[in-house]
Amino acid sequence: MLSVLGQSRREFLKVGALGLGGLSLPGLLRAEQASGVGRSHKAVIMIYMVGAPPHQDMYDLKMDAPSEIRGEFKPINTKVPGIQICEHLPKIASIMDKVIPLRSVYGSPSGDHDSFICYTGRTVQKQAPGGWPSIGATVSKLLGSTNKSVPPFFGLAPDSGHPPYGSPGHPGFLGIANGAFRPSGPISRNMVLNSSNAVNLTDRAELLRVFDRIRRDIDGKGTFDGMDALHRQSLEILTSSKMVEALDLSKEPLVVRERYGKGDSKNYGDGAPRNLEHFLMARRLVEAGARVVTLNFGRWDFHSSNFSECKNTHFPWFDHGMHALISDLHDRGLDQDVAVVAWGEFGRTPQINKDGGRDHWPQVGGGLIAGGGFRTGQVIGGTDRNGGTITKRPVHFGEVHASLYHHFGIDPHAVTLTDLSGRPNFLVDDWKAMPELI
Numbered sequence: 001m002l003s004v005l006g007q008s009r010r011e012f013l014k015v016g017a018l019g020l021g022g023l024s025l026p027g028l029l030r031a032e033q034a035s036g037v038g039r040s041h042k043a044v045i046m047i048y049m050v051g052a053p054p055h056q057d058m059y060d061l062k063m064d065a066p067s068e069i070r071g072e073f074k075p076i077n078t079k080v081p082g083i084q085i086c087e088h089l090p091k092i093a094s095i096m097d098k099v100i101p102l103r104s105v106y107g108s109p110s111g112d113h114d115s116f117i118c119y120t121g122r123t124v125q126k127q128a129p130g131g132w133p134s135i136g137a138t139v140s141k142l143l144g145s146t147n148k149s150v151p152p153f154f155g156l157a158p159d160s161g162h163p164p165y166g167s168p169g170h171p172g173f174l175g176i177a178n179g180a181f182r183p184s185g186p187i188s189r190n191m192v193l194n195s196s197n198a199v200n201l202t203d204r205a206e207l208l209r210v211f212d213r214i215r216r217d218i219d220g221k222g223t224f225d226g227m228d229a230l231h232r233q234s235l236e237i238l239t240s241s242k243m244v245e246a247l248d249l250s251k252e253p254l255v256v257r258e259r260y261g262k263g264d265s266k267n268y269g270d271g272a273p274r275n276l277e278h279f280l281m282a283r284r285l286v287e288a289g290a291r292v293v294t295l296n297f298g299r300w301d302f303h304s305s306n307f308s309e310c311k312n313t314h315f316p317w318f319d320h321g322m323h324a325l326i327s328d329l330h331d332r333g334l335d336q337d338v339a340v341v342a343w344g345e346f347g348r349t350p351q352i353n354k355d356g357g358r359d360h361w362p363q364v365g366g367g368l369i370a371g372g373g374f375r376t377g378q379v380i381g382g383t384d385r386n387g388g389t390i391t392k393r394p395v396h397f398g399e400v401h402a403s404l405y406h407h408f409g410i411d412p413h414a415v416t417l418t419d420l421s422g423r424p425n426f427l428v429d430d431w432k433a434m435p436e437l438i
Contacts (some may be wrong), residue, residue, distance in 0.1 A: 101379050
């Protein structure tokens with residue numbers, strides 16, 4: 001039996017299961033093989049702003065509201081005349097021609113914390129048998145891989161204290177065959193090729209050398225060609241220099257790495273990291289062939305000290321990361337093929353509470369869209385004087401998801417997926433792609 005630094009080949013192949021929620025890689029590949037491969041490589045990078053950011057302190061400031069509502073921040077002009085956003089988001093303001101602020105997002109019925117609605121466009125309260133699949137899982141099922149050695153769906157979220165804050169988007173009734181490959185999640189602890197943990201995913205160079213030795217060992221014994229085709233593809237993924245190099249940020253020129261910066265790789269409380277390297281990794285993964293990459297950012301549940309938390313701990317790095325990613329996609333000619341969405345599960349109360357915070361407000365929230373060949377440089381939606389009621393163009397989470405499926409060339413009302421009861425389901429409810437975008 002082949003031994004890899006003290007582990008059997010069988011144990012080594014379990015690495016695939018550890019990164020994909022327990023499914024063996026051959027199972028994943030069978031599902032992909034059955035679903036077919038898309039002809040073009042469109043992609044989506046979705047940034048879940050953990051815990052719901054304050055919409056009225058970012059893209060929809062209310063300077064005419066009373067002081068207990070409007071808060072401390074001032075608006076600034078942006079590159080697009082007539083559009084203003086928060087003074088503490090100057091880098092996003094400088095590329096307003098490349099983005100779309102959403103000021104009227106709604107759809108969360110309860111105001112409970114969960115990434116579910118961001119990743120599915122649906123509510124967690126009313127689900128099909130087996131659960132609604134995320135957009136990443138759906139695209140994985142329908143389009144499969146663009147490259148046999150690069151999974152179609154990556155989730156960069158590490159585990160978090162509050163599990164929904166660490167979710168990359170669940171596969172639901174599509175099953176773990178279509179779950180996210182998680183290089184920053186549990187696999188980062190399990191992709192270890194010796195008992196002392198000296199070689200792991202973060203040591204890319206050594207990992208690649210180990211994989212090269214595995215390949216030589218297999219080829220030298222003449223066993224590679226005799227392997228089941230799907231197990232062979234599994235090993236292709238696990239030993240893929242393409243995927244390993246995509247995850248290896250040292251392959252980027254220093255000037256690009258410095259453009260993105262590092263941020264903070266530690267989770268913020270029970271939330272997610274403010275890891276700017278995840279923005280760069282997402283871009284590298286879509287270039288390598290990934291179709292959907294999700295990343296979770298920060299912890300925006302500011303029931304107290306809303307303004308100091310925004311100003312000092314979250315706005316600067318979010319502003320920096322979004323500017324770097326969107327500008328980089330344009331510079332590399334990827335802005336037509338890669339769509340970017342950043343949002344949280346709901347908005348925050350107009351009224352500032354006694355602790356200087358804003359509480360949950362499911363009536364309206366906000367978001368940011370870029371790329372995808374969408375018509376950028378515009379604002380969609382509006383709210384009243386206090387930022388608490390939608391007065392112009394309500395935007396449901398499902399409409400954004402319908403627009404993203406349209407971006408992939410998928411008609412969400414012509415394609416169905418079968419849940420665990422055998423019932424076919426459309427990809428979204430009754431929502432259509434937003435005409436303002438396309």
